[in-house]
Amino acid sequence: MKKNIFICFVLFCFISCSKDKISIDKIIKEYNNEDFQQLKGVLISYRGINGDNVILTVNKFNGDCSPYMITINPQTKKIVEIRNHLVIKKCNDYFNHEEIQKYVSCFLNYNFIVLGVDYNGNVYINPDKQQPPNIVRINGKYEKDSYKKFKVYKGNWLILK
16 A cells, blocks of 8 residues: 555656646756756656556657666666667667666656756756656857747746747
8 A cells, every 4th residue: 555655656746747836936946056967968758657667768868869668666766677679779778777777866856757968968857748848957158049949038047938
């Protein structure tokens, strides 16, 4: 019974975070100075549940290779299974088990559905939907042409238009 309650709690945390509940200002306040460098070059997203476990995708940020499907135990935060059946042959296994565990552990510290950090340290977030990021924290100079779908919200934070 406790196991089911814990799983429901984890799923609630993943799914229930609507924009109204987690405002953009709250995200900015909480993560403005956060160091996301452990995820540099990585994009992770929540995909769903499988029995008692949670499924995530882990991918290179640039997306030139297909993602790994990662099944994790939400209680232990440990990997149950890594499925690389989507990874195309030219990519081989571009992350090893230890790297994936590090990325997953880091991702689980945040309450986001999608979290990615590009190779320049820009942070891409979707806090509440299994969709492309809708909030970006720019690391360095803002180049308007690079972010045509976004508008400046506050400081170095952009939001989807």
